[in-house]
Amino acid sequence: MSAQTLPHERRLLTWRKTKSAFFGSLTFSTILISFALLVALIVYILINARPLMAMRAASRAGLVLSTMVIQWNAKNLPYVIVTDFVPESEAARAGVSEFDAIIHIGSETVYRSAQVWEAIARLPQETLPIGWISGDPTKIFGDLLPQMDPQTGALRVAIDYLPEESLGFRAGLRPGDILVQIEDIPVTGSRQAWEALIVAAQKKPQPGPLAVQIERDGELLTIALDAEQTAQIPITRSWASAIWDFLTSFDSNSPEKAGLASAIVGSFYLVGLTALFALPIGVGAAIYLEEYATKNPLTELIQLLIVNLTGVPSVIYGIIGLEILARALKMDRVLITGALTMTLLILPMVIIAAREALRTIPDSIRQAAYAVGATRWQVVRSHVLPYALPGILTGLIIALSRAMGEAALLILLGAFQYLTFIPGLRDYFTVIPIQIFTWIGEAKDGFANIAAAAIVVLLAILLLLNGLAIFLRIRFQRRW
Amino acid sequence: MKPARTTQPALHAPPGRYLKERFIQGVLFACAFLAVVVTAVTIWIFVSGSGIFFTQVSLGEFLGGTRWAPVDTSTPSYGALPLIAGTLIITGIALLVAVPIGLFSAIYLSEFAPERVRKVAKPILEILAGIPTVVYGYFALLFVTPLLRSVLPEIQFWNALSAGIVLGIAIIPLVSSLSEDIIYAVPRELREGAYALGATKFETIRSVVLPAALSGIAAAIILAMSRAIGETMIVAIAAGRVPAWPPDLLKPLETLTVHIVNVATGDAEAGAFIWATIFAIGALLFVITLLLNVLSYWIVRRFREQYE
Numbered sequence: 001m002s003a004q005t006l007p008h009e010r011r012l013l014t015w016r017k018t019k020s021a022f023f024g025s026l027t028f029s030t031i032l033i034s035f036a037l038l039v040a041l042i043v044y045i046l047i048n049a050r051p052l053m054a055m056r057a058a059s060r061a062g063l064v065l066s067t068m069v070i071q072w073n074a075k076n077l078p079y080v081i082v083t084d085f086v087p088e089s090e091a092a093r094a095g096v097s098e099f100d101a102i103i104h105i106g107s108e109t110v111y112r113s114a115q116v117w118e119a120i121a122r123l124p125q126e127t128l129p130i131g132w133i134s135g136d137p138t139k140i141f142g143d144l145l146p147q148m149d150p151q152t153g154a155l156r157v158a159i160d161y162l163p164e165e166s167l168g169f170r171a172g173l174r175p176g177d178i179l180v181q182i183e184d185i186p187v188t189g190s191r192q193a194w195e196a197l198i199v200a201a202q203k204k205p206q207p208g209p210l211a212v213q214i215e216r217d218g219e220l221l222t223i224a225l226d227a228e229q230t231a232q233i234p235i236t237r238s239w240a241s242a243i244w245d246f247l248t249s250f251d252s253n254s255p256e257k258a259g260l261a262s263a264i265v266g267s268f269y270l271v272g273l274t275a276l277f278a279l280p281i282g283v284g285a286a287i288y289l290e291e292y293a294t295k296n297p298l299t300e301l302i303q304l305l306i307v308n309l310t311g312v313p314s315v316i317y318g319i320i321g322l323e324i325l326a327r328a329l330k331m332d333r334v335l336i337t338g339a340l341t342m343t344l345l346i347l348p349m350v351i352i353a354a355r356e357a358l359r360t361i362p363d364s365i366r367q368a369a370y371a372v373g374a375t376r377w378q379v380v381r382s383h384v385l386p387y388a389l390p391g392i393l394t395g396l397i398i399a400l401s402r403a404m405g406e407a408a409l410l411i412l413l414g415a416f417q418y419l420t421f422i423p424g425l426r427d428y429f430t431v432i433p434i435q436i437f438t439w440i441g442e443a444k445d446g447f448a449n450i451a452a453a454a455i456v457v458l459l460a461i462l463l464l465l466n467g468l469a470i471f472l473r474i475r476f477q478r479r480w
Numbered sequence: 481m482k483p484a485r486t487t488q489p490a491l492h493a494p495p496g497r498y499l500k501e502r503f504i505q506g507v508l509f510a511c512a513f514l515a516v517v518v519t520a521v522t523i524w525i526f527v528s529g530s531g532i533f534f535t536q537v538s539l540g541e542f543l544g545g546t547r548w549a550p551v552d553t554s555t556p557s558y559g560a561l562p563l564i565a566g567t568l569i570i571t572g573i574a575l576l577v578a579v580p581i582g583l584f585s586a587i588y589l590s591e592f593a594p595e596r597v598r599k600v601a602k603p604i605l606e607i608l609a610g611i612p613t614v615v616y617g618y619f620a621l622l623f624v625t626p627l628l629r630s631v632l633p634e635i636q637f638w639n640a641l642s643a644g645i646v647l648g649i650a651i652i653p654l655v656s657s658l659s660e661d662i663i664y665a666v667p668r669e670l671r672e673g674a675y676a677l678g679a680t681k682f683e684t685i686r687s688v689v690l691p692a693a694l695s696g697i698a699a700a701i702i703l704a705m706s707r708a709i710g711e712t713m714i715v716a717i718a719a720g721r722v723p724a725w726p727p728d729l730l731k732p733l734e735t736l737t738v739h740i741v742n743v744a745t746g747d748a749e750a751g752a753f754i755w756a757t758i759f760a761i762g763a764l765l766f767v768i769t770l771l772l773n774v775l776s777y778w779i780v781r782r783f784r785e786q787y788e
Contacts, residue, residue, distance in 0.1 A: 020682035027588035030581045034605055034656075037649050044623050045615070284511030292505055293512070304777070305515040311703065311773035312766065313710025315740045316522065319762045322744075323525050344518055351515075375497060377504045405612025408712035408737070412744040433614045433713075440618055440717055448622060455615050462610065 045459075048452035054117035055446060056242035059256035061128070061233050062089025065102060065113035066254070067445070070195045072185075078111045079103075079198050081135060084254045091130075094231035099135030101198050103228055107206040114445040117256065120235055127232035131207030137194040140167045140227055141179070144190035155188050156180070171212075171225040178215040182225075201228050246453060250420040251435070255446030260454055262419035263435035266335065267404060267461075269423065270431055273339035274346065274403050279396055281343070282350030283385075286392075289351070290358040291380050309348040317345045318412030326413065333414030335429040341413055342406065346399040353395020357388040390476030397469040401462050407433035432458045526766055529759025533558075536753070542760060548723035548734070550757050551746075558757065560764065562723040566733040570644045570715055571708040573729075577648025578704055582655025583697065589656070590664040591685055602660065609653035617717030620646035625718065638720025638732035647714050654704040662696025663689060695783030699776040706772035710765065712737040736765050 005013075058064065064084040070077045082091070085098035102110050105119045106129045120128060134140060142162030149156055158178045162169050179187040183200035187193045200210050209224035249259030285306075293299040321341025322333070331337045361384050369379040410416075415434045423429040430438075432454060439451035534542070537558040545559015585605060589598050624642040629635050635642075666689050674684040690697070720732025721742055727733045734742070740758045748754045 016680045016683070020680040023682040023685070024588075024592050027584040027592060030584035031588050031601060031605070034581055034585055034608065034649075034652055038604070038608055040623075041611070041615070041619050041649075044619065048622070281511045281514060284508045285514065288505075288508035288512040292508060302512050302515050305519045307777055308770060308773050309515060309518065311706055311710075311769055312522075313712070313737060313769055315710070315712050315737050316762055316766050316769075318744070319740065319758060320518075320522055320525060323529065324521060347518075348515070351512075375501050377501055401610065405610075405614070407612070407614050408716075408741065411741055414744075416745050433612050436614045436618065437713065437717065440614075440621065448618075451618060455618060458612060459615070462612070466610065 042459075045452050045455050048449055049456045051117055051121060051446070051449045052246060052453040053237060053239050053242040054121035055256045055449065056245045057120050057235050057237050058117045059086075059245070059254075060089070060241070061235055062086040062091030062096065063102070063116050063128075063130075063233065064254045064256045065116055067111075067113045070199060072195065072199060077199055077202075079202065080110050080113050080115075082132075084252065084257055090234050091231075094233055095229060096130075096132055096231070096233075097135070100132045101135060102130055102132045103198065103201045104131035104204075104207050104230075105129065109202050109205075111202070112445060117446070120237065126235060128235050129230065129232050131201075131228045131230045133194075133197055133201055133227050134167075134229070137190070138163075138166070140197065140225075141173070141190075141193055142166055142168060142175070144179070144193055146189055147178075157187055157190050157193055167227055168225065171209075171227075172223045173212070173214065173225070174216070176216070180213040180215055180220065182212050183210055197227050246450070247457070251418055251430075251438075252420075253444075255439075255442075255444060255450050258439070258447075258450055260432065260435060260457060262421065262423060263430050263432045263454070264457070265422050266415070266419075266429040267431040267433075269335055269425070270339050270342060270410075270429070271400050271404050273336065273425075274342040275396060275400055277340060277343040278346050278350050278399065279392075282347055282396070283354050283392060285347075285351045286354030286358055287380055287385075290355050291376065291384065306348045306351055310352065314345055314406055314409040315412065317341055318409040320344065321409070322412050332426075333428065334426050335423055336425050338410055338413045338415060338429065338431075341409060342403045345406065345409060346403050349399040349402065350396055353399065354388070354392045357391025357395060358384060360391060361387050387478065390472050394469045394473045397465055397472070401465040401469075404462060404465065405433055405458065407431075407437055410434055411437070432461075522766065526759055526763035529756065530763045533756040533760040536756075537760075546725045548725075548739075550754050558760075560736075560761065562725040562727065563734055563736045563739055563761065564764075565727045566640065566719075566724065567709055567735040567737075569640050569727050569729065569733065570647060570711075570719065570735055571705060573641065573644025574648035574651060574708040574711075575701070575705060577645050578651045578655050578708075579701055581648075582652045582700075582704070583659055585652070585656040586660035586663055586697075587685060587690075589660050591681070591689065602657070605656055606653045608649065609651075609657075611650070613650060613711060613713040614717065616646050616650050617643075617714045620714055620718035632730060635730045636720075636732060638718065638722075639730050640719050640727065640733050641729045643715050643717075643719035644729075646718065647708055647711055650711070650714065651704045651707055654707055655700050658700035658703065659693065659697040662693045662700070665696075666692045695779050699779045702772050702776040702779070706769045706776070709772070710737060710769050712741055716741050736761050740765075 062085070064082065065080045066083040067078050067080055070079060080102045082096055082098055082100050082102065086092060102116065104110060105115060108115065108119065110116070141159060143160040144157045145160040146155060147158050156178055159173060159175050162173060162175045179193050181187055182196040183203065185196040185200055187196050197210065207228040207230045209226045212223045212225045214221050214223060246259050247264065248261050249257060250261050252258040289299065289303065318341065321337060321344070325331045325337045325340055326333050365383050365387065366379050369383045410431055411434060414428060415430050416438070417428045417430045419428070419430050436451050436454045436458065439447045439454065542558055542560050544561065545557060546561045547557040547559050548562045549557045589602055593601060620642045624646055625635065625637065625639065628642055670688050670692060671684055674688045679687070715735050716738045719735070719738070721734055721738055722732045724731060724733040739761050743754055743758050
């Protein structure tokens with residue numbers, strides 16, 4: 001700037017430059033926002049997937065639990081029982097059996113099934129100290145007989161028969177005793193006796209004897225009943241076995257046990273079949289359009305339709321597959337129908353990618369082949385295709401990774417299944433994205449975590465596929 | 481190498497070669513022609529399928545009715561406005577997120593970023609487009625909604641807002657990648673002309689580069705919009721599945737695509753009338769997305785060669 005610039009002109013120039021710099025940093029910050037979102041998404045998924053190891057450790061140890069509810073005093077009191085009992089597990093060896101109620105972990109009272117794997121994730125030691133009450137009331141109180149109080153008419157429970165090895169007998173209970181209350185909880189029925197035991201034990205800071213008030217020969221007595229058994233359950237914390245278990249077990253109602261086996265096999269079957277169908281058809285169409293087609297209205301129409309078909313929502317393809325393949329052709333909603341429909345979805349992408357790849361082959365290659373007398377097909381088969389193949393495969397793999405993550409189309413084709421077997425070609429099936437969708441919809445604690453773990457598996461597969469595509473491109477890319 | 485059969489070179493083609501060539505060409509043509517077949521079949525399915533629907537429901541009721549209750553056995557009602565409005569709201573939110581972020585990212589990448597940054601940053605941005613939509617749905621339902629709840633306590637577990645925002649994130653690369661290509665392709669001379677007149681970088685971008693790239697940007701936004709309208713999983717997971725009229729940002733709603741998923745995952749028998757609704761809804765969806773795609777295609781073709 002020369003010396004003649006006036007101050008207000010300088011101010012204006014500074015202002016304009018500031019605006020420019022501000023705009024530059026604004027655009028920079030928006031791209032940072034996109035990256036931050038990507039990082040947030042991935043970190044959030046990883047954090048949510050972390051409990052998988054503790055969940056599988058709990059499952060291996062035999063501690064697959066469900067949260068139940070006792071209705072008492074118009075309140076819902078949650079408690080936790082062992083479900084999906086595993087006979088050869090560590091917990092079983094310690095004496096835990098199916099439907100036993102887990103009351104304590106160390107000095108922590110258990111109200112939710114998730115507390116078990118939270119404790120496994122948190123506690124450093126190799127064993128998990130648990131306290132539980134047998135789910136079989138006869139092991140504690142023997143057979144109970146409801147009866148009416150002759151004076152007040154209130155319902156109460158008497159011990160009818162009590163085996164000598166029962167906990168109650170060892171604590172001093174005898175047949176004929178009437179259970180009045182456990183700690184401060186009155187007993188009004190045989191089922192309630194057990195439930196009162198659970199609620200009373202949950203109120204204790206750690207496993208210990210409970211005061212059971214009984215009426216024997218018209219007298220009130222208090223007996224200390226050690227109903228809660230304790231054991232140290234050995235825990236094997238290992239990511240390797242957790243991941244292996246997760247990948248090789250079937251879906252289940254318990255998140256600790258549910259795995260991805262059917263979905264992974266389903267996904268690979270589906271994507272493999274789709275590749276098998278889409279590659280020849282897609283390449284054929286691309287060859288026709290690039291090497292054979294003359295410029296005429298039909299070719300124009302085909303090109304326009306292919307571009308448009310890439311933009312059609314996948315649910316629309318789902319409807320086509322359902323109506324034509326599954327219903328009109330009576331193929332039912334099985335794996336092969338899914339693969340054929342998926343082929344329709346990715347075909348336009350494959351065609352476009354293959355055309356791009358064919359277009360990069362210089363004409364001199366073709367002309368050299370024609371010059372030695374090759375026919376059009378010989379030129380294509382022996383010269384153009386081999387050179388274009390890496391590019392075609394790269395495009396195919398990218399289209400297949402789209403198919404790998406696709407859920408909406410397959411929901412219509414009935415991949416919405418609870419499977420506990422490895423699906424074959426003519427079976428109902430499920431795939432990883434759909435399995436994730438189902439698990440997100442489950443209300444039980446822990447399904448959100450295994451959904452995150454399944455997402456990690458899906459993203460890892462997609463990463464591998466894309467890595468393969470990048471490798472192909474770099475390894476075989478030619479510059480003409 | 482086999483020895484030559486004859487000393488005399490064959491000057492005519494071996495028999496059958498012509499037929500074989502014709503046959504192969506026929507097969508290849510059939511592959512390409514599949515696109516026509518698929519489109520024709522799609523149209524036929526939607527026309528015949530919606531035919532059943534429209535014998536029982538008038539077009540006026542379908543496009544103008546505000547109550548969508550196909551499973552109500554006593555008083556079924558087939559007004560698609562709640563679904564259409566739901567779709568538009570979700571798409572609107574998504575575009576509000578994706579257009580500024582995508583466009584500004586594109587401007588940064590093509591105008592400000594050094595070539596090395598551009599080469600790395602663009603593929604990273606495109607990762608966002610490669611993430612499956614169920615993953616976004618999970619993120620919306622379990623991360624974004626709780627986050628929004630700390631600001632808007634009355635927001636419900638399923639709501640349009642978080643689904644729309646996350647759908648917007650998913651389509652950022654659609655906006656950014658395509659508009660970046662177009663902005664990058666604006667000839668250098670145009671920028672230099674502006675600089676020569678004393679314009680700052682911001683003024684050049686605003687008054688020269690963006691107007692020159694406008695058609696491509698518009699095409700990118702239309703494509704993103706068409707994608708948002710057809711998106712299914714994010715909305716099915718995070719926006720709930722309740723047709724709502726009038727729709728509310730903070731409450732669950734249903735879109736056209738989600739209704740189709742609902743019918744498919746429901747327990748309606750194959751012959752039930754509710755299956756006819758997915759053809760009417762699907763036809764509507766197909767027509768909307770087709771029009772948008774054609775529009776975008778047309779814009780690109782119409783304005784592409786402006787500077788060449």
